[in-house]
Amino acid sequence: MPEAGLRPKQASGGSLPEPWQRWREQRYPAQLLHLDSAAAGRCSVVTLQAAAAHAEREAAAGAYVAEAEAQPILEAVRAELAGLLGVRPEGVAFTESASAALESLLTAWPLQPGDAVAVLPSEWGPNLAAFGHHGLLPTELAVQPDGTVDLENLATVLAASPPAFVHLNHVASHRCLVQPVAEAAALCRAAGVPLWVDAAQALGHVDTACGADVLYATSRKWLAGPRGVGLLAVSDRWWDTLQVRTSPLALASAPADASPVRLLESHEANVPGRVGLATAVRQYLDAGPQDVWLRLAEVGSMTRAALGGLPGWAVLAPGGGSSAVTALRATGGQDVGETRARLLAGHGIVTTAENQARAPGEMTEPLLRISPHVDCTAEELGSLRDALVAMR
C-alpha cells in the first residue's frame, strides 16, 4: 500500500459520473491532487498487480521461462494496440520508451543526412533534436492561427517539394492542440509521402487509428500503464522499406515469420511493465475508448473554464478541438517553476512547469501545464483555482 501522503485531495465525491468514479476506484487513493497525466497517468491496482505478479514469476520460474509463459498476454496486447493505432498486429513492437521507439525508427528507415522532415512549429523539442542527430533537416509547415496544420498548404508542399516524411504530434504535450491526422494522412497517402505520428500524448486520449504510416507512443501517459514501456507501429505498406539493424543472434532467435517491425522489438526488456500494460489496455478497452476520448475532451474544457479569467494567469486557447491538456501563461511575472513547486509542496497539487525547450518553435515563455485524467471533478479544479489565487 502507498505510504500516507501529504493531504488526500482526491476523496471520492458525489460529483463524478459513474464510469469515472469506477476508474478512480480502480486505483489506490491519490495522495495528492494529480493533474499531471500528460507526464504519467496513475496505474490501476490490477495493472500494478499484473506487473508485480510477472516480476514474482520471473523470480520463481526464471525470467525467460516467465516471459515465454506470458507470450499469449503480450501477443494479445500487441494486437489490441495495433487496433488502436490502425496497423496489423505484426506491425507493433515494444521498446523501452517513445524516444527509444523514435530512435529505432529513424535508424531503420532509409534516410540520408540532409533529408527534409516536415514538422509544425509546435513540434516536441526532443524530437527535433533526434532529427538533428540523424542529420535530417526539419522544415516547418504552415499552420492555421490555432496551431493546427494548414491542410491546403500541406497538399502544396507534398506536390512541390515532398519531404522524406511528414511528422506530426497528434496531441501536443505543451498545450491543448490536436492535429487533424486523418485528413493529413489522406493527403500524404495520395502523395506517396509517409506520415509519422508521435502518439505519445494521443494513445488513450484520442482516436489514433487515423491511417498514419508510422506511429510511436508510450505506456505511461493516457493509457495509465507502467513506466519504462514504449511502442512503435508501422503500416504494412512500409514493412519492406525498413532496413532493420539487428544482430545475427537476434535474427536467429526470432520466429521465422517475424515481420521486420517485430525485429525492432527490444529483448533486454522490462517485461513486467509490458504485462502491466496489457492489463491497462484491457481496462481502457473495457471503459470504452470513445467514451474516454469524449470525457478527456470534456475534462479539458472543464479545466479551461475553471481557470479562465484567473488573475495573473491566461489560459492558452485550444487548437483543433479539446484535449485534456491545458497550459497557463503567467501574466504577472510569476516564476512558473516556483509556482509548480508551491502547488506541490503547499497545496498537494501535481502539475508540470514547462520550459521553452519542449516546443522551441512555438513556446516563447514557460507554461504551467494542467492535465487531469477522466476522474477529475469540478471541485478539484476549484481547488487548483483557489490555490493559484491564494499564491498571488
Next chain:
Amino acid sequence: MPEAGLRPKQASGGSLPEPWQRWREQRYPAQLLHLDSAAAGRCSVVTLQAAAAHAEREAAAGAYVAEAEAQPILEAVRAELAGLLGVRPEGVAFTESASAALESLLTAWPLQPGDAVAVLPSEWGPNLAAFGHHGLLPTELAVQPDGTVDLENLATVLAASPPAFVHLNHVASHRCLVQPVAEAAALCRAAGVPLWVDAAQALGHVDTACGADVLYATSRKWLAGPRGVGLLAVSDRWWDTLQVRTSPLALASAPADASPVRLLESHEANVPGRVGLATAVRQYLDAGPQDVWLRLAEVGSMTRAALGGLPGWAVLAPGGGSSAVTALRATGGQDVGETRARLLAGHGIVTTAENQARAPGEMTEPLLRISPHVDCTAEELGSLRDALVAMR
C-alpha cells in the same frame, strides 16, 4: 505469490553453507531448478517489494513526484555501483539495458567509421553487430590457448597500431572464460588507449573495479536485480572526451553540475526497476562481494566437476580462472535446443541453449549453458547430471 509450478526442485537442503542458504531464503521458493543466472538471476523478495512499492507510490503520488522522492535511493545505488565498477559516482548512469548502454557510449564517443576496435575471438556477437552498425572495424587480438587475452601481444598491438579502443568481455557469456582486465587496463593506460569492458556477466560475479575506462552492465544477471535496467560507467579521465548527444530539454532539466556521463542517463525510464536494483545491490554488499565471487567460482568448479565425463557431453575447459558459467558440447549429435527444452519440460531444469551467433568468432557449434547462482547444491547438479543421462 508465484503460481504453483511444475516440480519444486530447490527445496532447502542441508548441504548449503549458511550464507547461501540465507541467499536462497531471501527469495520465493524456486518453482524450477534454476541454473540460468547468466540469463537472469532470481530477484529477492525485498527487491521485488521495493520495485512494486515504488510503482505503487508512482500511482498514488504521481510518477515524477515519486521519482523525486526516490532520488536519495538512486544516488546511493549509483555511488555503490560506482565503487563496484571503479569510477566516481558521477561517472555512473542508468539506461534500460546493457545494449542500450553500449549504444549510448558508441554514440557519445568521438569515433569515425573505419576506426579499429580490438576484440577477442570470444567477443559477444551482438556487440560485434553494434560495432559494425557504427562503422567500426573489429580487429582480433591474439589469445592464449585458454581464450584469455595474450597480454604480451596486446602490448605490442597497443604500441604498433593502437585501436580506437580495446573491448573485453570481462566474464564471457557463452562459456567459462574470465579476462585479466586489471592487467589489460594497466597496459592500455600506459599506451593511452581506452579499455572498454562489457561487464554484463561480470558485475556481481567478479571484481569489476579493475581500472577500465568505460564499462557497461545490467541489473538482472549476477546482481539479481530487476530486468529492464542497465548501466554505464566512464572514468573521469574520459569525461571531457564524451560528445553527449542530448536535447536542449534534457540539458535544461539536468542539474547544472551534472557530469557528461550523467547526461547519458535515460529519463523515460523503468524507475521501479532502478529502485529494486538499489535493494539488490544493498543485499549483494551485505553478503560480501568477495565471498560471492569466491562462491561463484566454487559453484562453477562444482558444476564442471559434476558434469565431467558425462556420456554424450563434453565440458568446455575454463579459461582465466573459474566463473559460474559452464558450457557443454554435445558429442553424440544431440540437438542442444531440444535438450534445453526437454530439461525444462520434462525435468523442470532451466538452462540456456546457445547458438553460434553468441560468439561467432569462437563458437563452432551450439552449446548448453549451465549458470547456477551461489545457492546451488551438489544434489541439484546431480539432478541435472541424472536428467542428461536419462535423456540419452
